[in-house]
Amino acid sequence: MKKVLIIGGVAGGASAAARARRLSEDAEIIMFERGEYVSFANCGLPYHIGGDITQRSALVLQTPESFKARFNVDVRVMNEVTCINRQAKSVTVKNLLNGTEYDESYDVLLLSPGAAPIVPPIPGIDNPLTHSLRNIPDMDRIIQTIQMNNVEHATVVGGGFIGLEMMESLHQLGIKTTLLELAQQVMTPIDREMAGFAHVEIRQKGIDLRLSTALSAVEYLPQTHIESDAAGEDTAHRHIAGHLALSLSNGETLKTDMLIMAIGVKPETSLARAAGLDIGELGGIHTNEMMQTSDPAIYAVGDAVEDKDFVTGQQTLVPLAGPANRQGRMAADNMFGRNETYQGTQGTAICKIFDLAVASTGKNEQQLQRANIAYQKVYVHTASHASYYPGAEIVSFKLLFAPSSGKILGAQAVGKDGIDKRIDVMAVAQRAGMTVEQLQHLELTYAPPFGSAKDVINQAAFVANNLLKGDLMAIHFDEVDNLTDDQLLLDVRNPGELKNGGYIEGAVNIPVDELRDRMDELPKDKEIVIYCQVGLRGNVAYRQLVNCGYKARNLIGGYRTYKFAKA
């Protein structure tokens, strides 16, 4: 009879416990959770704060009792493992309810402690109006602060998943919200120019978005009232619990009623470190592909471990629920003598930002550059389904691929419809080792309400293959502001589009449909840098010019990519 101990009762731990029981009816399985809750919907926490998920109870997926009844797992909440005694194959546990300590032996141990929010040592950060969001008690505290402190203005620090979701939730409650982000962009899994779409959406919704701005100090002003100009307050009102004065890296100050710290998470490794288990260079628990730590009797999964990156093969930290759940299941398999191997992490992720979805899989440009991986890129902007059918929205899509092999390196998409679908398609294609040549042939669902006969992905693949085959010479959005005297910028859109939507300084305008007749207006000794709205007409013009002996380039993704890159 095998005795399995599991530390951490959320995604990875709970998956492992359930799977372990299905594999063995007579194993003894004990799951320790230092918090009050197991198997809660941590990804749902912001949405309960914002009111989308009305019932708090909907977030508690399992209780110790339900886990016991269904899986015969001994779930011990409010029991914190304080020490792993590898020699003795036991753990020391502190019962947080009554303060007692006890040892529990194991045959195999699973670590699923997760990752903790990073709260940097900013002066004054430790105050009752500053919160981070990891679990249900955190959520309860935030809700309580909103209510008790009559929060009219909140500040979120960090434009990652949780920061963005909190921003939206607070906004939804009618709270004026400032989002501070140290980087030049929110959502760093996508590249800067793609984040521009998110910036526009965030600002349009009335959020005070401040990029390249850090929080440098916090002052807690209890029970007093100071008008918050930033929040647009013009009449006096009293706070119950007080107020914060934030000092920002740009010298500005900001008054706010609540502060949410969401700059990121770090793996919980204290137990593993103390037990002498190998820790990776990135600070996560090291495991082999069977999710086994440097001690073969101890497995580790989820946000606390380093994964192998699917694209680069390097170690990576990806605190996401999908990998955690699958790793938990797999670790249980291996504890019971199977040989399941984790196949690497792509980092596939998605975030709802108001009406937009922003998603990505694989690596972005910055990451590829850091890993010294050569890449090419294309952008397409095309309708989420047949444009003549109601409800179509533009999918803005970026594809990164290897110039030599055509292998897919990464994909990013932003838009109001069909974003999850396109990135899922790319995540599968990438995991299957497909090339952009093969992507052309994808046969995806098409009927007017759902797609297009040539889907976004097919179209991106066509452009990528045009590049690889030399049918297209590209220029990118960040190059067109710095043309030389040997280049001429040609806008092939209709004059009305330039007038209403803007254009790139210095462009000559010849609509694509007039180009054949007006080609002699263009100099043959200059390189013609063509652009249109999204790149499609530009390509038609490009082929015309090149087939007539001109030198030319086409702006990939067109004016739309150029414009939003600056947003």
Added chain:
Amino acid sequence: MKKVLIIGGVAGGASAAARARRLSEDAEIIMFERGEYVSFANCGLPYHIGGDITQRSALVLQTPESFKARFNVDVRVMNEVTCINRQAKSVTVKNLLNGTEYDESYDVLLLSPGAAPIVPPIPGIDNPLTHSLRNIPDMDRIIQTIQMNNVEHATVVGGGFIGLEMMESLHQLGIKTTLLELAQQVMTPIDREMAGFAHVEIRQKGIDLRLSTALSAVEYLPQTHIESDAAGEDTAHRHIAGHLALSLSNGETLKTDMLIMAIGVKPETSLARAAGLDIGELGGIHTNEMMQTSDPAIYAVGDAVEDKDFVTGQQTLVPLAGPANRQGRMAADNMFGRNETYQGTQGTAICKIFDLAVASTGKNEQQLQRANIAYQKVYVHTASHASYYPGAEIVSFKLLFAPSSGKILGAQAVGKDGIDKRIDVMAVAQRAGMTVEQLQHLELTYAPPFGSAKDVINQAAFVANNLLKGDLMAIHFDEVDNLTDDQLLLDVRNPGELKNGGYIEGAVNIPVDELRDRMDELPKDKEIVIYCQVGLRGNVAYRQLVNCGYKARNLIGGYRTYKFAKA
């Protein structure tokens, strides 16, 4: 200077013309279309009839003038090619506007004539109130009949894509609608039991759905009035153009104001046949994988040609827009000396049926049986995104795979949300040659509004792998009504679920969470046939019983699959 003639100006032909021009500025390109319109949105026709697409002009994507301006293609509408003179490398063309005939020579010729609606020789079918829907004039005639004949009841024959879309459009106009289908199900790309979900939706919306029912005769009753009982008419009303009396295969009669024939299409091969080009066994034009017919100077694409089936390698007829468009582009490439090969057709398809989407890729059970391909199957029913986030809907998903290799053979999905996405994922995975083992590792987008940490596809893969590894012994929905005395049927749901949602006759009920304590109520000498609502709790119970020495099977897809299979 190459001279390219293209016969047919819709999906494949128009794609080929545009691509050909991008490849060569000096080629002469002439596109013949016997109808009035080129490059129209044929997939959108039913949606204009139903009013979703309000502007008729939205369906006309290109005109001869716009094609000329952008691509310098000489588009000749109302010009019908009547003969291909292969020796002379020319075609004979009849100008339908003035009746004149002329010859046009070619270097390469592309056939993209499409497929025509099948109208069987049913007595009386040739009448002014019977229509099929292929092009814009057909659509105009249907709209005219609806208006002129004051149509209150319509009958659609055929439950395929066009039939279902027409059914929905007519219903949306407030017209009482009967759908006649010869088979036991609508949407034959999916299997009968999955079609049950569609049948329920269709009937719930008030459609008079009659399966296993053929139309045997039609009588046209001009300008008289007879009450239509089937349409629920109880007061007299006068028709402008008359009325139809339909005789059905079951001996019943049906009075209706309009008849839409949508039983399928057949490839247009008359020109190809007359020219002596090879025709395949299924009646489509035969091409090699470069889309070249038996005459190397003649290419053919789209609904008129036979494709190679991606799964079986056999010839197939798949009249869908996606393949047609990609084949057109590819044919143009090859005309200009490239070497692009078509990679086979999976038949990926989707249809909106009121609030449902029904989609599939690859082969269904009937097709696999016909092709003598061994398969296993699993069903899962799970939420389209995190169930605690608003708007989640059940995705009912079927996965077919090879027992030996685990290769994906086909997938089917039905539901109100996320159906296109799941079938797209499967279409990519299948095309990439993935196995169900690999499917487990898919890393798909997850945030509560978009997915689940273990997506539908991951879950289906888990079940499939449980089967392949012997962790699960399956029983299917069509076997549980015929259990032997050596089997015992066990319902592991909660009593309330049986009471409110029904159950399978003869089942013993022990809720899964009580099973551990009540296991001794079950006989060890019988095989325990377990079921729950969708199969998940059944699997927990199955593992418990088997690990305790019982013989057992679990109903894959649970009671939900069983119940809807009968619908």
